[in-house]
Amino acid sequence: MPRVWDNFVYNWLAGFLQDWVAFLIMGIVVMAIILNFLALLVMVLQYMDRRLIARFQVRFGPNRVGPSGLLQPIADTIKLLTKEDLRPRLADPLVFTLAPLVVFLGGTLAFAVIPFNRSGFLADLNVGILYIFAITSLGAVGIFMAGWSSNNKYSLFGAMRAVAQLVAYEVPVVVSILGVVLITESLSLVDIVEKRDIPLILLQPLGFLIYLAAATAEVGRPPFDLLEAESELIAGYHTEYNGMRWALLQLGEYVATFAVAAVVTTLFLGGWKGPGPAVLGYVWFMLKALFVYLLILWVRASLPRVRIDQLMGFAWKFLLPLALLNVFITAAEALMWPDFPWLLVPVNIAIALGLVVLWSSLFQLRAYRKVEA
């Protein structure tokens, strides 16, 4: 198995340094690359977000700073850096300052195990998927810290909602990935990408849909952004944040969303796989991840925000039963056709479509009847 420290730079360093020093230097270089790449990526994503959402809403978006507004993210960063540092008098200073850091870490640490290319990953954990679930849930802790320490009613409302929402959507997220694990028999993200030649979205269309919907809700992106619904809660958990602390919260949120896109790419879209030489793996990975990100953006632009009871009902009554069904269908298929032939692709797509249509019609009827009564 190729590793990040198995290259000529490491060998050159190990020539005159002790083994563990070379190991440490290699690691820190790669980590610095990943972190700076993520920070720059968030700038690009934020610019893309604002421009595209503006286009969706038939307006221009930022177009004054630099050619077609390209320097807007840099101007924003400077503005945030030089803002006055305001903190509510009764806020808990330590927790208030630590919260953005925790949110940021929750999103960023997920990228430690995601393979960007055949050997382009920081660490290959044999429990990679479980690690990702664990580390992305850290964001919920950070959000609650932010809401709790602000000493503001609306922050606390937002934080409570955030925890209820993240807790509800954690279950479908975790259960929907089980289909992928059943097919690949591994929890390591590197193994999952290498084991199958066809993208798993074809074998797991239902799992893909459930994961995408639930993970979008888990990172609190619209239409599931009830934790910061500005018409009800001012800005939710980050009402009292400004300047660089707010920037760090925002950075964490964008990184977490991109982490969802990266996980979808790795698990369902074949990761770095694609035609062309090996170096193109990075490009393929980024293209696929950006495509998933655009999907999330498209949903955000198209759908209005849901009500809180709809949100909770969607997780517990719609996504969870479908995810459990998906596990059993996949397990039955694994029993009958252990190597998952191509024949199963149309069958699975038909099953996914049928189940979604059937369950959503049942679900709607129930909701309407309850309103009438």
Added chain:
Amino acid sequence: MLAAYAYIGIFLVVAAVFGATVLVLSYVLSFVRIRPRKPETVKGTPYESGMVTLGKTWVQFNVRYYLYALLFVVFDVETVFLYPWAVRFKQLGLFGLVEMTIFIAILLIGYAYAWKRGALEW
């Protein structure tokens, strides 16, 4: 494998330093007079869209939040059993499927009960 965990530990530290640098940088800027610093009493009050704050911050919360937390614990513990089962499923064969069906069926009874009693309603 241990090296991989070591890398994640180091990554945690490096990422924390990266995040902390941003916060410290903006703190330092207030000393070189680039960032303004004019504290005032009104600036330290909770923001409620311009209204004067009413009541206290620590309001009571609906019991539903705790109900959902309980449900979550049940289903999250279930997934702890599901993951090892999924990794070794092809070796377990039919036995594994039947066994897990029974396990999930027991869980589903509880789920149906919670649904019936309205625990899933917001």
